[in-house]
Amino acid sequence: MIIVAVYPITTHNIHDTNTNHVFDCTICLPTMAALTTTTASVLYHRSVVNLNFKHQSSLTSSRYRRISCMAATATKVIPSIIVGGGRVGQALEEMGSGEDLLVKRGEPVPVDFPGPILVCTRNDDLDAVLQSTPQSRWSDLVFFQNGMLEPWFQSKGLGDADQVLAYFAVSKLGEPPVDGITDANPEGLTAAYGKWASVVATRLNAGGLSCKVLEKEPFQKQMLEKLIWISAFMLVGARHPGATVGDVERDFRFEVISLIGELASAAAAEKGIVFEVGIEERLLAYARAVSHFPTAVKEFKWRNGWFYSLSEKAIAQGKEDPCPLHTKWLKELNIVQ
Structure with a gap:
């Protein structure tokens, strides 16, 4: 430069x-x-x-x-199609060079615009996004959604789809994103996987954000850690109305650590992986970095629902529930019956 x-x-x-x-x-x-x-x-x-x-x-x-x-x-930011005009979509557009194409929900994705297709919609809109995208371009889709997407990928024949774990926050439309750097991970937590991963990383770097490019196994571990974080902190917070993420980390630490341990054990057994030592400390550190976030159990199908499906599968096979505390608290809040 x-x-x-x-x-x-x-x-x-x-x-x-x-x-x-x-x-x-x-x-x-x-x-x-x-x-x-x-x-x-x-x-x-x-x-x-x-x-x-x-x-x-x-x-x-x-x-x-x-x-x-x-x-x-300096590396040029590759022009991209950005699907979704919300906070994240607009922030990604601001990081570009003015050559991106912003596609709003319901609009068709063009077949002849090269480069990645950055999907920044809500999880429940993914079916509509796929229907609006020519099948020849499905391999160029890059998903920024939180939660467990693998079952949906498999049901749509997407295989090893590109994903981004976005550990950054955009507080409101038009404001610059804030990186989710923590005292446990000062290098940053945002990570990308897939054929467009380095292109996405370059765009995020241009916007002042960190981004690691990971292979499949380390990316999957980080994806599961983020899933555990959002499932555990949101559920514990929901048990204490009005609690923020920071309140959970500070005042209900024993509850959330117990739930993190339970969910991590279940996820590791299901996926045949071993998490790196210190998962509880890493997730608590991220909670401190976003302490103002409110808590609520949302998008159940994509978050806590995956862990509950492991419980249902085990019980149907006559085995013990791998997530008994999780199941108990979901029932207490009438989220499941």
């Missing part, structure tokens, strides 16, 4: 705290006043990182000249 300006110049060492690298760089500053600390965001290895540097003295030179700083080579 080349920065060009005609302001007075000064020289700094820039320390990238993510990689521990130090860059010698000439920086232009649009003021003659002494500065103490300035923060610059630059693209570095396709990621947006914060580089903190200090201006050691006031600018005394009146020289003006063309200067440059080589930090990284």
Whole structure:
């Protein structure tokens, strides 16, 4: 990336705290006043990182000249079709270069627009999205939805569909997204999987968000962890009307940790995986990062419903319920009978 300006110049060492690298760089500053600390965001290895540097003295030179700083080579954001004009869809469009095509709910997806198709609708609208998309383009669909989508993928013959675990929040329409960085995962939690994963990561990086590109197994583990998080925190919060995610993490920690352990054991047994050590700490840390979120059991089919289906299957086979606490609390709230 080349920065060009005609302001007075000064020289700094820039320390990238993510990689521990130090860059010698000439920086232009649009003021003659002494500065103490300035923060610059630059693209570095396709990621947006914060580089903190200090201006050691006031600018005394009146020289003006063309200067440059080589930090990284910017990567073009590939134009995409974005399905859904809500908070996430509009935020993704803002990260693009102005060449994206925004398709609202119910509108047909064109067959001749190249690139990925970023699906940002509610889960219950996915059937309609698929019907509006030419079958020849199904392999280009990238799903941003929360929850367990695998049974739906299988029922539609989508196989290993591209997915994004979006650990960022857009508080209201038109506002910039806030990255879900936590004290347990300062590198960020958002992850992408599939043939368009690196393209999606580049777009998110351009918008100042982190995004990892993962292979199938590590992505599946992270997907299940997020499913456990939203199922556990929403259910415990629903047991305590008015509780936010932060209230659950702080005041009902024993309940949510117990439920996380139960759901994690059931998911690991069903999928034949082993979660990395510290799942409870990671999910509690994410709760602290989004502590203001309200709690409610929503989109049951896509979230808690998957765990309840494991309970129903086990009981039908004469086995013990793998999620007895989960089942008990669902019944207490009359979510299931």
